[in-house]
Amino acid sequence: MPRSNHYTGVADQSDASSVQSVQAGVLLVNLGTPTAPTAKALRPYLAEFLGDARVIDYPRWLWWLILHGVILRVRPARSARAYGKIWTAQGSPLRFGSEALAAGLQAELDRQQPGTLRVALAMRYGEPSVAHTIEQLQREGVRRLLVLPLYPQYSATSTGAVIDAVADTFKTLRWPPELRFVNDYHDDARHIDALATSIEHWWVTNGRGDKLLLSFHGIPERYVRLGDPYFDQCQRTAQLLRERLHLGEDELLVSFQSRVGRESWLHPYTDTTVRQLAASGVKKLDVACPGFAVDCLETLEEIAMQNRDFFLAAGGETLRYIPALNDSAEQVRSLAALVRRHVRGWPESIA
Ligand SMILES: C=CC1=C(C)c2cc3[nH]c(cc4nc(cc5[nH]c(cc1n2)c(C)c5CCC(=O)O)C(CCC(=O)O)=C4C)c(C)c3C=C
Numbered sequence: 001m002p003r004s005n006h007y008t009g010v011a012d013q014s015d016a017s018s019v020q021s022v023q024a025g026v027l028l029v030n031l032g033t034p035t036a037p038t039a040k041a042l043r044p045y046l047a048e049f050l051g052d053a054r055v056i057d058y059p060r061w062l063w064w065l066i067l068h069g070v071i072l073r074v075r076p077a078r079s080a081r082a083y084g085k086i087w088t089a090q091g092s093p094l095r096f097g098s099e100a101l102a103a104g105l106q107a108e109l110d111r112q113q114p115g116t117l118r119v120a121l122a123m124r125y126g127e128p129s130v131a132h133t134i135e136q137l138q139r140e141g142v143r144r145l146l147v148l149p150l151y152p153q154y155s156a157t158s159t160g161a162v163i164d165a166v167a168d169t170f171k172t173l174r175w176p177p178e179l180r181f182v183n184d185y186h187d188d189a190r191h192i193d194a195l196a197t198s199i200e201h202w203w204v205t206n207g208r209g210d211k212l213l214l215s216f217h218g219i220p221e222r223y224v225r226l227g228d229p230y231f232d233q234c235q236r237t238a239q240l241l242r243e244r245l246h247l248g249e250d251e252l253l254v255s256f257q258s259r260v261g262r263e264s265w266l267h268p269y270t271d272t273t274v275r276q277l278a279a280s281g282v283k284k285l286d287v288a289c290p291g292f293a294v295d296c297l298e299t300l301e302e303i304a305m306q307n308r309d310f311f312l313a314a315g316g317e318t319l320r321y322i323p324a325l326n327d328s329a330e331q332v333r334s335l336a337a338l339v340r341r342h343v344r345g346w347p348e349s350i351a
Pocket residue numbers: 031032033034050055056075079092094151155157158217218219220230258260291292295296297298
C-alpha cells in the first residue's frame with residue numbers, strides 16, 4: 001500500500017513519500033551519445049555537450065555565437081560520418097556498453113546481497129538524463145544515493161559536469177536523497193588490477209607488441225593550470241600500471257587524444273606520438289585507453305581506425321587496440337568493490 005499524505009489524505013506521488021521500502025541506489029553516469037549516426041541527431045547532442053561551460057569555458061555570448069554560427073553547421077555531419085563507422089545493430093557502443101556494465105554490476109551486487117542496492121544508468125548529455133533517472137529512483141523508494149561517474153580520472157570537464165547535473169536536479173526536489181559521490185578511482189587497487197589483468201589476458205591471446213601506449217582523452221592545458229587534477233591522475237594510473245605490468249618508462253608511454261579547437265591541449269598528442277613511434281622504428285604498437293570505462297567513438301574510431309592509419313602511413317606495421325574493460329567480470333567486480341566501500345554505514349546496504 002502506498003503511504004498516503006497525512007494532510008491531503010491521498011497517495012502522494014511527489015518526491016518519495018509514496019515509498020514502501022527504503023533502499024540505496026547507485027547511479028552510474030556516462031557522457032552520452034547521439035541517438036543515431038546522423039547530422040540531425042548529432043546537432044542537439046553536440047549543442048548540449050559543447051554548450052556546457054564546464055567543457056568549454058569561453059564567455060557565454062561569444063561562445064554561443066561561435067557554437068551556433070560556425071561549429072554546429074560543420075561538425076554534426078563530420079561527426080556523423082565517424083559514428084557511422086562504429087554504429088552497430090544494437091546502436092551506439094557507448095550506450096549498449098554502459099547498459100551492459102550497469103546490468104552486470106546490478107547482478108554482481110544482487111549475487112552478494114540481494115535487493116539492497118538498485119543500480120541505474122544515466123547519461124550526462126542526452127537521454128536517459130540524470131534528472132529523470134534520479135526522479136525514477138526516488139519513485140522506487142531510493143532514499144540514499146551513490147553517484148559513480150564512469151570516469152576513472154577526475155576532470156572538471158567530465159566528473160565536474162556530472163556533479164553539476166546532480167546538484168541541479170537536487171535543487172528541484174523537495175526531499176532529496178542522502179548523497180555520496182565517487183570523485184575518481186584512478187588509483188583504486190582493484191581497478192588497476194582489473195586493467196592490468198585484462199591487458200595481460202589480451203597479450204596471452206594476441207601476443208605482445210613492441211610498446212604499449214596508454215591514450216587518455218585530452219583537455220585544454222589551461223584547465224590543468226587552473227587546478228584540474230586530471231593530468232596528474234592520468235600519470236598516476238599509468239605509473240601504477242607500469243609497476244603492475246613490470247614495464248619501464250620507454251615500454252609504457254602516455255599520450256592524450258581527441259583534441260578539439262585551437263588551444264593547446266595536454267601533451268604529448270596521441271596522433272603525433274604514434275607517427276613518431278613509427279618513424280623511430282616501432283613496428284607493432286599496442287594501444288589501451290584506460291580513461292574510458294566502455295568502448296566508444298574515441299576508442300573504436302579515433303584509436304582503432306584513425307590512429308592506426310596514421311601509424312601505418314608513417315611506416316608502422318600493426319597498431320592493435322586493446323578493448324576497454326566494458327562489462328567484463330574484472331570491471332564488474334572492481335566496481336562492485338568500489339561501490340561497497342562507498343556505501344559503508346548505510347543501514348540497508350552491504351557493509
Ligand atoms: C571540446 C571539448 C571537449 C572536452 C574538454 C572533452 C573532455 C572529455 N571527454 C571525455 C569523454 C568522451 N568524449 C567523447 C566524445 C567527444 N568529446 C568531445 C569534446 C570534448 N571532450 C566531442 C566534441 C565529442 C563528440 C564526438 C566528436 O564530435 O568528436 C566520448 C565518446 C562519446 C560517444 O558517443 O561514443 C567520450 C566517452 C572525457 C573523459 C573528457 C575529459 C577528461
